Amino acid sequence: MLKNMAFGVALMAGSAQAAEVPKNVIFFIGDGMGPAYTTAYRYYQADSQVSQVTDTVFDRLLIGSASTFPHDETVVTDSAAGATALATGTKSYNGAIGVDAHKQPLDSMLVQAKSMGWHTGVIATSHVNHATPASFVAHADSRRNYQEIAEQFYSRRLKEDQPLVDLILGGGQRYFPMEQDQLGSKMVNWGYQYADKLTQLDSLTRLPALGLFAPKQLPYAVDSDQPKRLSAMVSTGLRLLSQSDTPFFLMVEGSLIDWCGHDNDIACAMKEMADFAGALEVAEAFAQERGDTLVVFTADHSTGGLTLGAGGEYRWEAEQVKQTGASLRTITDALLNQPQEQFPQILARFLGFELTQGELGELAKVSKEEEALRWKLASILSGHSYTGWTTSGHTAVDVPLGAMGPGSERFRGHLDNTEIAKALKQMIR
Ligand SMILES: [Zn+2]
Structure with missing residues (x-):
C-alpha cells in the first residue's frame, strides 16, 4: 500500500517535474563559436562529392539562442565575463573570473554541484586555468592571474578530504609543476592520479584524476597528429565519472575555436569545430543510452566576425x-x-x-x-x-543554444547567458 501511494505521488509530480530533473549535467561551451561557425561546419563536414548537406550534432540539438553582453556598456563580451555569466548566472566586467562587478566572489554551478555531493570535472583544449574553465572553479579579479587561479584548483576544497574538482583534463603543465612541493606534485601526493600524455588517457582509472597534456594550450587540431583530442578526453572523463552512482557535473570547453577566430584562420577553426562536434557526439551517445543526463551546448560569444561569402561573390x-x-x-x-x-x-x-x-x-x-x-x-x-571576417576580436551576435535529456525544455527559445546558468543551477540539487 505504502509502495503504491509513493508510486501515485511520483506519478502526480511525475510528468511535470520528476522527468525534468537530470541526474548528471554536461555543459559544452564552444569558445567563440558564434552561429557562423556551426553553419560553416555543416558545409565543411558535408560530402561535396554527392552534394549532400546533412545535419550536424549542433543542428540536432539546437533549440534556441543566447545573448552574451557583459555587465558594462560595451555589448561585446570577453571570455572571462562570458564564462563568469555562464558559470554563475551573474554578469560581470571583461576580465572577471568568478567575481561580480564589485569584485565579490560568486559561486559557480560546479561549486554548487560539489556542495551537493556530486562529482565535478572540467575538460578544455586550452590550459585548464584559462578563462572559461577558471570561471567554474576560481575567483580572480583578472583572468591573467594564471598561477593564483591554478592554485585554487587544489586549495579551494569545500571539505578537507574532498577535491573541489574530481576530474581535470586539458593543457597547463607549466602552472601545475611536478617538482617537489610544487602545485602538481602536491595534488598527486594528495591523491590525484596523473597523466601527462594523451596516449596515456587509458592509464587514468579512477577519480580524482589530473591529465595535463601540454605546457599551455594543446596544439591546434589542424597542426596535430591527435586532432580528436577533445573527443578522447571526453570519452575518458565520462568513463571515470560514470564509474560510481554519484551524480556528476562536467564542463567541456572547445577552447581553441576562439583562438583560430582571433587569427581569422578558417581551416584552424573548422578542425577545432570537428573535434568539438565529435566530443559533443560522445556526450550525446552517453545521454541517449542512459536517459538521465542533461547535455547543453552554447558559446560564450562569437569571434572574428566570421561570415560565409565575401568580396561580392555568392559562394563559400x-x-x-x-x-x-x-x-x-x-x-x-x-x-x-x-x-x-x-x-x-x-x-x-x-x-x-x-x-x-x-x-x-x-x-x-x-x-x-x-x-x-x-x-x-x-x-x-x-x-x-570566400570567407569573411570583420575583426581580430570578438563580436556581440547571439550564439547557438542546444540541449537534450531531462530538463532540456528549459533552454527552448531565446535566453540570456545568465538565464542558462540559472536554469542549470536550479537543476543541480
Ligand atoms: Zn577570444
Whole structure:
C-alpha cells in the first residue's frame, strides 16, 4: 500500500517535474563559436562529392539562442565575463573570473554541484586555468592571474578530504609543476592520479584524476597528429565519472575555436569545430543510452566576425578550407625569411591548391615580419574560400543554444547567458 501511494505521488509530480530533473549535467561551451561557425561546419563536414548537406550534432540539438553582453556598456563580451555569466548566472566586467562587478566572489554551478555531493570535472583544449574553465572553479579579479587561479584548483576544497574538482583534463603543465612541493606534485601526493600524455588517457582509472597534456594550450587540431583530442578526453572523463552512482557535473570547453577566430584562420577553426562536434557526439551517445543526463551546448560569444561569402561573390568554398592542412601560424613560420622562389614548394606541403603569382608577390613583400606575413596569408586564404571576417576580436551576435535529456525544455527559445546558468543551477540539487 505504502509502495503504491509513493508510486501515485511520483506519478502526480511525475510528468511535470520528476522527468525534468537530470541526474548528471554536461555543459559544452564552444569558445567563440558564434552561429557562423556551426553553419560553416555543416558545409565543411558535408560530402561535396554527392552534394549532400546533412545535419550536424549542433543542428540536432539546437533549440534556441543566447545573448552574451557583459555587465558594462560595451555589448561585446570577453571570455572571462562570458564564462563568469555562464558559470554563475551573474554578469560581470571583461576580465572577471568568478567575481561580480564589485569584485565579490560568486559561486559557480560546479561549486554548487560539489556542495551537493556530486562529482565535478572540467575538460578544455586550452590550459585548464584559462578563462572559461577558471570561471567554474576560481575567483580572480583578472583572468591573467594564471598561477593564483591554478592554485585554487587544489586549495579551494569545500571539505578537507574532498577535491573541489574530481576530474581535470586539458593543457597547463607549466602552472601545475611536478617538482617537489610544487602545485602538481602536491595534488598527486594528495591523491590525484596523473597523466601527462594523451596516449596515456587509458592509464587514468579512477577519480580524482589530473591529465595535463601540454605546457599551455594543446596544439591546434589542424597542426596535430591527435586532432580528436577533445573527443578522447571526453570519452575518458565520462568513463571515470560514470564509474560510481554519484551524480556528476562536467564542463567541456572547445577552447581553441576562439583562438583560430582571433587569427581569422578558417581551416584552424573548422578542425577545432570537428573535434568539438565529435566530443559533443560522445556526450550525446552517453545521454541517449542512459536517459538521465542533461547535455547543453552554447558559446560564450562569437569571434572574428566570421561570415560565409565575401568580396561580392555568392559562394563559400568548403573544399578550399579542407585543402588547408595547417594553421596560419605554422604556415607563416615556414615561410618567414624564405626567398619568394621557395614559396610554392613550401606552400605545397600545407595547401592542396596553388596561389597566384600576384599573391606570392604580396607575401614576399612582408616575408620578414611574422605578424604582417600571417595577416596577409589570412587574407589570401580567406579569399580563396570566400570567407569573411570583420575583426581580430570578438563580436556581440547571439550564439547557438542546444540541449537534450531531462530538463532540456528549459533552454527552448531565446535566453540570456545568465538565464542558462540559472536554469542549470536550479537543476543541480
Ligand atoms: Zn577570444
